Amino acid sequence: MDTGIALAYLACALLLGQQDSREGYPRLGVLGLALTCVINLALVARRRAPVAVSAVVYGVWALYVALGHWPAVNSLASLLALYTVAATRPLRTAVAAAVALGAVWVYAGYAAPDGSVAAAAAMAVVFPAILVRFGQSARQSEQRGEQLAELTRQLRAERDEKARRAVAEEQARIARELHDVIAHHMSVISVQSGLARYVFTTAPDTARTALATIESTSHEALTEMRRMLTLLRGRANGGPESYEPVPGLDGLGELVARVRTGGVPVELVVEGPKRALPPGVGLCAYRVVQEALTNVLKHARPASAVVRVSYGTHALRVSVTDDGAATGQALKRTGGAPEAGTGHGLIGIRERVRLYGGSVEIGPRPEGGFQVRLTLPTSAPSAREDAGG
Structure with missing residues (x-):
């Protein structure tokens, strides 16, 4: 594009140089033609080196004027060179180039046979000032465009990162739900079968009782799986979510009874007056008890367990303790360290509790066995409460 502009400027300059200026200037000779070609063809590199090009244009143009040629022939090239500097360089550099151009312009007026220095000085001030103003405006517009492009890129990256984080959080939530639903019920079914x-x-009577437990447990597992899948489909399709009740502390009785049928004596102790809890808090407490009893059923037998639920004024406290001697070793075999609580199910417990602003202690008891102690604030923000449902 710059090559085309330079050739067009050169053509105009050559045509203008062959005309009679009516001011006493001679037609272009060989040297004048050569200088005109240098001045205009230098514009090819105006974007790559605008300051250097303007210096060449002004210097050669001053020599052209000093040799007695008509200044107007190459004035367009000098103006374009100044505009390019103003559009691509800071204001200080643009002003310096404008001063250089103005000096050549005043000199051209002084050297003209019938020229007016005053008129040349006026043009040397007005024309460069206008070009610098427009050039700087173009530069600022380009900078704003680059800033907007960078901001758009950052916003797009943040949006993509948020989307990836949301997907990861949803996958983690689904994994927790699947683990809580499947691990417990399959443990009971495995023991009963x-x-x-x-x-x-x-x-035969004991066998029939075990089969009945398997039937009820599998039915409950299917019900919870169906509830979870309905909820996920509703979210994925933008439709209404499931309004089936989620498990809560009211279901601890059935949970404890189911574990008892698996051969683990479990005592349920409730302290303080019962009261309604946010669904998310109730679900969190239920899942923690479910995971703890599942670990007892799978790893600590023969053992007995105690589930203690304490309703406080501002917090719910739940503990699950057992006297099984093999719990710690069994957790190590499944990839978890009892002191740190790093098994997959224990990680799920910590994630749930952290979601509702609570705390949990997981580890072996000094007197033997294992314990899980949970504390959940019952005045958690509604956004967190609803997240568990």
């Missing part, structure tokens, strides 16, 4: 097979011929 083993019992039924063992006493199938010797104690």
Whole structure:
């Protein structure tokens, strides 16, 4: 593009140089043609080196004028060179280039046969000032465009990062739900099916009781899975979410009874007056108890457990303790360290509790066995409360 502009300026200058200026200037000779070509063809590099090009244009133009040629022939090239400097360089550099151009212009007026220095000085001030103003405006517009492009890029990156983080959080939530639903119920089913097979011929009534427990447990697992899938489909399709009730502390009785049928004596102790809790807090407490009892059922037998629920004024406290001797070793075999609580289920417990601003202590008891102690504030913000539902 700059090459085309330079050739067009050169053509105009050559045509103008062959005309009679009516001011006593001679037509362009060989040297004048050569200087005109240098002045105009230098514009090819005006974007790559605007300051250097303007210096060449002004210097050669001053020599052109000093040799007695008509200044107007190459004035357009000098104006474009100044505009390019103003559009690509800071104001200080643009002003310096404007002063240089003005000096050549005044000199051209002084050297003209019938020229007016006053008129030349006026043009040397007005024309460069206008070009500098427009050039700086163009530069500022370009800078704003670059800043907007960078801001757009940053916003797009932040949006993508938020989307990735939301997907990761949703995947973690689904993983927690799947673990809580499947691990507990499958543990009960596994224990009961083993019992039924063992006493199938010797104690038919016990076997039938075990099979009934398997039936009810599997039905409850399917119900929870169906509730969770309905909720996920509703969110994915933008439709209404499921309004089926989520498990809460009211379901601890059934949970404890189900674990008892698996061969683990469990005592449920409730302290303080019961009261309604936010659904998210109730679900969190239920899942923590469910995970703790599942670990007892899977790893600590023979053992007994105590589930203690304490309703405080501003907090809910829940503890699950057992006297099983093998809990710590079993957790190590499944990839968790009892002191740190790094098993997959224990990680899920910590994530749930942190979501509702609570705290949890997980580890072995000094007297033997294992304990999980949970504290949840019952005045958590509604946004957090609803997140668990």
